[in-house]
Amino acid sequence: DSGVTQTPKHLITATGQRVTLRCSPRSGDLSVYWYQQSLDQGLQFLIHYYNGEERAKGNILERFSAQQFPDLHSELNLSSLELGDSALYFCASSVALGGSASGNTIYFGEGSWLTVV
């Protein structure tokens, strides 16, 4: 158990809908990351938050947004869903701002499986 908690574990929704994925980082971790794992794109970095502020963006679509709240939990909002958004969405956390760039270990949650039908 990495200590990173993600909900829901599985989600099936229709095209055009909106969903919210939730993440609670490990106790004491201030950095939260979101990654997407799909069959065609592999594991891709989406976005990084540190202590409530956005720090870096990766290949995140405009239809997707995220935020980190004062209690450090984070939410990833996916809207106008398309079939191609079906993927495993991971949240990860790290203790420091530098995260992997400073050699800190990034711990991943169990992921949220999203199926868009």
Added chain:
Amino acid sequence: AQKVTQAQTEISVVEKEDVTLDCVYETRDTTYYLFWYKQPPSGELVFLIRRNSFDEQNEISGRYSWNFQKSTSSFNFTITASQVVDSAVYFCALSEASTDKLIFGTGTRLQVFP
């Protein structure tokens, strides 16, 4: 540009065999970090090891060992006396000091048969 290549898509072995998973990386940074993660069938990503670019010492943890060679830009992972529970997809990842994100390879699926 940073890149991680795991050329082996799938490896099948019989229990108790040794197996090596290859990882080759590309980076222009002199300071970088390398990681291995395991993804069992249940889906979670489990951290295995982190290595920084200044530490080329090989590491052993039980049946697992890692060989980091800067000269060949490789960070290979060996499982000794493999077990069925080792069956999973293994990912190698790179993080440069200049960017705070993990670049993952495409993964190697290891199947260990009894």
